[in-house]
Amino acid sequence: MATQEWSIQEIARVAGTTSRTLRHYDDVGLLAPSxxxxxxxxxxxxxxxxxxxxxxxxxxxxxxxxxxxDVLDGERDSAAALAVHLEWLCQERDRIERQIASVTTTLRKLEGGEQIMATEAFDGFDHTQYKDEVIERWGKDAWERGDNWWRSLSDKDKREFQQRQYDIAADFAAAHKQGKAADSDDVQAIAQRQYDWIAIGWQGKRPTADEFVGLGQLYVDDPRFTAHYDRHGEGTAAFIRDAMATYAERTLR
Amino acid sequence: MATQEWSIQEIARVAGTTSRTLRHYDDVGLLAPSxxxxxxxxxxxxxxxxxxxxxxxxxxxxxxxxxxxDVLDGERDSAAALAVHLEWLCQERDRIERQIASVTTTLRKLEGGEQIMATEAFDGFDHTQYKDEVIERWGKDAWERGDNWWRSLSDKDKREFQQRQYDIAADFAAAHKQGKAADSDDVQAIAQRQYDWIAIGWQGKRPTADEFVGLGQLYVDDPRFTAHYDRHGEGTAAFIRDAMATYAERTLR
DNA sequence: GCTTGACCTTGACGTAGCGTCAACTTCTAC
DNA sequence: GTAGAAGTTGACGCTACGTCAAGGTCAAGC
Structure with missing residues (x-):
C-alpha cells in the first residue's frame, strides 16, 4: 500500500539518520510527521x-x-542556493588553505630553533595605530611620506623589513642578556643597524640626534612599543633606548 | 615604567581585540588580569x-x-600542538574539497536539466522477469504481495524506490573500492540500509537471517543480478553478498 | 553637589545542529 | 503483571565570543 507508515525509529534507520534528528527537524519546522x-x-x-x-x-x-x-518549499531555486553555497565553500577552503600555510611556516621555524611569537607578531602590524603620534611628533608630511612608502611595498618586502627589525631587536636582547653594556662597541654596532633601518622607513630622511634619542625614549614610554621589544626579554626596550642615546651622542652630533 | 598598567579597554585596543574577549579569557581561566x-x-x-x-x-x-x-602553560609543546592542529586543518580542507566537488557536479546536472534525485536508476527494470524465482523461493503469496505493491506505486515512487537501491549499491561499491572490509562497521551500516530497503519491498515482512543470506547469494548466482551490481565495479556483487551474510549473522540471529 | 557621559561590572541569551542524559509514559511480548 | 524496547518533552553541552540589559564608578564641567 502507498499509505504505508513508519515509526520515528524505523524511518530514521531507513533513511540513515537518527530519531533525534527527526525530532529536531520537526521542532524547527523542516519536516513534520504525516x-x-x-x-x-x-x-x-x-x-x-x-x-x-x-x-x-x-x-x-x-x-x-x-x-x-527554502529550496524544498519552492521559495528558492535549488541551483541558486547551491551556487551561493558553493561560493561559501570556496571562501572557507581559501581560509583554511591560508591557515595551513601559516601553521606550516610556523612549524618550520620552530624546527629551525627559532622562537615563536616573533616575526608573525609583527605581521599583523598595523602601522596606522601610530598615526596620531607620528603626526604630533614629526608632522603630517612625515606621516604621509612613511604611509605612502609602506603601502607601496609588496607583502614580501614588508615581511623582510619587519624581519630586519626583528633580527635587530633579537640581537639587542641577546647582548643585553649577555651583560654587554649599551655603550659597548658590539651594541653600538647594532645601534648603527637600527639607525639604518629607521632611515629606510623614513625614506632617506636620516634622523637627527635628537630625533633618534626621542625615538628610543618612545620605545620605553609607549606601552605598545615596550611590549613589542620586551617580548625578546625584560628590559630590552630600556636597553635599546640607552644604546640609541649613546649612538646619537657619539655618532650623530 | 615597567610596572605600567592598563584598563581593559586600553589593553584591548593595544592588542587589537575587544574587552569582551578579555573578559571571556578571564572567565575560562586563560588570561587573568594582573x-x-x-x-x-x-x-x-x-x-x-x-x-x-x-x-x-x-x-x-x-x-x-x-x-x-596547554601550550602557554608549558603543559604541551607548541610544535606538537601545531602539528596536531595542522592534521585537523588538512582533514577539514579535504572535507570541503569533497563538498565543493559534490556541489559542482550537482550544479552541472541541474544545468543539464536533470532532475535532482531522479538519476540513472534501474533502467528498464522489469520485475516480472524474476517471477519464477520468487515463487520458487518464497511462495506464490510473496510474489503476489510484492507484485500488487509494486503496481500500486506511482512512477515517481517507483523511481525513488529504485533510486534508493541505486544509492545503496553505489555506496557498497565505493566502500569496496576503498578496501573496506565487508564486516566493517561502515559496510554493515550499508547492509542495514539494504535490509530495510528489502523490507519495504516485502511490504513489512522483514526477511529472516536465512532469507537475507539467500538473497545475497542470489546476487552472485544469478547473472542478471550480478551484472546489475557489478556495473558499479567488479566484484561488487560478491562484496554485497559477504556484507549481507555478516549482517544476518550478527544482527538477525 | 549634581548631571553627563564614558567606562566598568555581572548575567544571560544567541549562534548550528544535533548528541546526550533525565524523567516519565506507552506499547509489545512473555 | 512485568520487563524491555521505544516513545515523549525538557534541558544542558559544544566554540568563542557578540550583543543587549541593568546598574555601579569615575572624571569633568556647571
Missing amino acids: RVGSNGYRYYDQRCLVRLQRILLLRELGLGLPAIA | RVGSNGYRYYDQRCLVRLQRILLLRELGLGLPAIA
Missing part, C-alpha cells in the same frame, strides 16, 4: 520519506537547514 | 600583554582556547 498519534507518537509516510531523503542529500552537500527549507 | 581593583575593575600589566599577544597569535593560526592554554 500523523501524530493520540499518544504523541510521530508517524511518517512515503511523502515524508522522500522529503527527508532530499533534506539529507542537501545536508550532505553542506547546506544549512534554513536554506534547505 | 590586578583587580576594589571596584571590580580589571587591570593588566606588561606580562599580561605579552601573554595576550601570544594567545591572539595562536588564535590566528586557528588553535582552540584549551590548546592555547
Whole structure:
C-alpha cells in the first residue's frame, strides 16, 4: 500500500539518520510527521520519506537547514542556493588553505630553533595605530611620506623589513642578556643597524640626534612599543633606548 | 615604567581585540588580569600583554582556547600542538574539497536539466522477469504481495524506490573500492540500509537471517543480478553478498 | 553637589545542529 | 503483571565570543 507508515525509529534507520534528528527537524519546522498519534507518537509516510531523503542529500552537500527549507518549499531555486553555497565553500577552503600555510611556516621555524611569537607578531602590524603620534611628533608630511612608502611595498618586502627589525631587536636582547653594556662597541654596532633601518622607513630622511634619542625614549614610554621589544626579554626596550642615546651622542652630533 | 598598567579597554585596543574577549579569557581561566581593583575593575600589566599577544597569535593560526592554554602553560609543546592542529586543518580542507566537488557536479546536472534525485536508476527494470524465482523461493503469496505493491506505486515512487537501491549499491561499491572490509562497521551500516530497503519491498515482512543470506547469494548466482551490481565495479556483487551474510549473522540471529 | 557621559561590572541569551542524559509514559511480548 | 524496547518533552553541552540589559564608578564641567 502507498499509505504505508513508519515509526520515528524505523524511518530514521531507513533513511540513515537518527530519531533525534527527526525530532529536531520537526521542532524547527523542516519536516513534520504525516500523523501524530493520540499518544504523541510521530508517524511518517512515503511523502515524508522522500522529503527527508532530499533534506539529507542537501545536508550532505553542506547546506544549512534554513536554506534547505527554502529550496524544498519552492521559495528558492535549488541551483541558486547551491551556487551561493558553493561560493561559501570556496571562501572557507581559501581560509583554511591560508591557515595551513601559516601553521606550516610556523612549524618550520620552530624546527629551525627559532622562537615563536616573533616575526608573525609583527605581521599583523598595523602601522596606522601610530598615526596620531607620528603626526604630533614629526608632522603630517612625515606621516604621509612613511604611509605612502609602506603601502607601496609588496607583502614580501614588508615581511623582510619587519624581519630586519626583528633580527635587530633579537640581537639587542641577546647582548643585553649577555651583560654587554649599551655603550659597548658590539651594541653600538647594532645601534648603527637600527639607525639604518629607521632611515629606510623614513625614506632617506636620516634622523637627527635628537630625533633618534626621542625615538628610543618612545620605545620605553609607549606601552605598545615596550611590549613589542620586551617580548625578546625584560628590559630590552630600556636597553635599546640607552644604546640609541649613546649612538646619537657619539655618532650623530 | 615597567610596572605600567592598563584598563581593559586600553589593553584591548593595544592588542587589537575587544574587552569582551578579555573578559571571556578571564572567565575560562586563560588570561587573568594582573590586578583587580576594589571596584571590580580589571587591570593588566606588561606580562599580561605579552601573554595576550601570544594567545591572539595562536588564535590566528586557528588553535582552540584549551590548546592555547596547554601550550602557554608549558603543559604541551607548541610544535606538537601545531602539528596536531595542522592534521585537523588538512582533514577539514579535504572535507570541503569533497563538498565543493559534490556541489559542482550537482550544479552541472541541474544545468543539464536533470532532475535532482531522479538519476540513472534501474533502467528498464522489469520485475516480472524474476517471477519464477520468487515463487520458487518464497511462495506464490510473496510474489503476489510484492507484485500488487509494486503496481500500486506511482512512477515517481517507483523511481525513488529504485533510486534508493541505486544509492545503496553505489555506496557498497565505493566502500569496496576503498578496501573496506565487508564486516566493517561502515559496510554493515550499508547492509542495514539494504535490509530495510528489502523490507519495504516485502511490504513489512522483514526477511529472516536465512532469507537475507539467500538473497545475497542470489546476487552472485544469478547473472542478471550480478551484472546489475557489478556495473558499479567488479566484484561488487560478491562484496554485497559477504556484507549481507555478516549482517544476518550478527544482527538477525 | 549634581548631571553627563564614558567606562566598568555581572548575567544571560544567541549562534548550528544535533548528541546526550533525565524523567516519565506507552506499547509489545512473555 | 512485568520487563524491555521505544516513545515523549525538557534541558544542558559544544566554540568563542557578540550583543543587549541593568546598574555601579569615575572624571569633568556647571
